[in-house]
Amino acid sequence: MTSIDTAGPAQASTRKSRLVWLSRYGTLAAFLALIAFNIAVTPNFLSWQTLNVNLTQVATIVIVAVGMTLVIATGGIDLSVGSLMAISGALAPMIFLGSIVPIPNPALAVALALTVPAVVAAAFGWFNGMLITRYSIQPIVATLVLFIAGRGIAQVMTNGNLQVFKNPEFQFIALGRVFGIPAQVIIMAVVVAAAFFLIRRTGLGRQIIAVGGNEKAARLAGIPAKRVKRLVYVISGALAGIAGLIVVARNSASDANLVGLGMELDAIAAVAVGGTLLTGGRANILGTLLGACVIQMVRYTLLANGVPDAAALVVKAALIVAAVYIQQRADKG
Incomplete structure (x- = not known):
């Protein structure tokens, strides 16, 4: 009798299983490992102050990354989010400080400062979507336009000056608390819950995944692919605008040179590490939160x-490469 060597296929199956496990649970395992390491090594890690610092720092990353997840799910990318944060963060103080038009009613001024900048950022997101859908410009090129010009717009708006302010009503979105929970964390939770519901429970969510999976097939199935693409860029822009408001409210100042700087990289890293394919066709909202x-x-x-902050950039790059590699290998089988 001739024996059949099954070692090769068995080993391949084992590797496949490991890659799938890493793809599904690797991010959670990494997070738990980091927590365990800090409990053992970092002083005062289990204090409320440490938890508060990490929650408030991660909130804006999550808000922007959720918008980025929706964009990437359609097969796109949005490099403009950091610059849109700068525009939103520059515009808000100008509104409630009366630098554009004096507003006698302080409550109205704050209300406008909390809404108009996000609407403006959403409008810039629509501009990104139009460049991509109407003029067939590649997403990375189309959003690179505002990545470069957007921060310049914010700097021109403020003449490059730091805007320092103290407005408790406006700053509540960053410094306020509801039942002891930071307001910005609540905003983050609402954004995550809304996006999760959108993807899992709505027709639009299914259309987003379909467009990213196979745009041509989606169009043949009657899905308005261009409209869906424009909408996700509008959502991404609006969420970047909200994140910009939180950042300047938290800092009690608006600096167009720094607000949102590098945020596009953090958002893309969170999406990749969280398990959303950068090629589109998948949106893991909870994974993005964990990432x-x-x-x-x-x-x-x-x-x-005691490790310099610059080292975090190297680690982020390594995490992205590892996440993308594992996803690709797991999908190829």
Whole structure:
């Protein structure tokens, strides 16, 4: 009788199983490992102050990364989110300080400062979507336009000056608390819950995944692919605008040179580490939340143990490469 060697297929199956496990649970395992390491090594890690710092720092990353997840799910990318944060953060103080038009009613001024900048950022998101859908410009190129010009717009708006302010009503979105929970964490939770519901329970969510999976097939099935793409860029822009408001409210100042700087990288890293394919066709909202937590925990761990912040950039890059590699290998089987 001739024996059949099954060692090769068996080994391949084992590797496949390991890659699938890493793809599904690797981010959670990394997060738990970071927590365990900090409990053992980092002083005062289990204090409320440490939890508060990490939650407030991760909130804006998550908010922006949720929008990025929706964009990437359609097969796109949005490099403009950091610059849109700068525009939103520059515009808000100008509104309630009366730098554009004096507003006699303080409550109205704050209300406008909390809404108009996000609407403006959403409008810029629509501009990104139009470049992509109407003029067939590649997403990375189309959003690169505002990545470069957007921060310049914010700097021109403020003449490059730091806007310092103290407005408790406006700053409540960052410094306020509801039942002891930071307001910005509540905003983050609402954004995550809304996006999770959108993807899992609505027709639009299914259309987003369909467009990213196979745009041509989606169009043939009657899905308005261009409209769906424009909408996700509008959502991404609006969420970036909200994140910009939180950042300037938290800092009691608006600096167009720094607000949102590098946020596009953090958002993309959170999405990749969280398990959403960068090629589109998948949107793991809870994974993005966990990925953002990993990114923040890496930064906190390095800083708390005396490692320069610049080292976090190297670790982020390594995490993205590892996440993409594992996803690709797991999908190829």
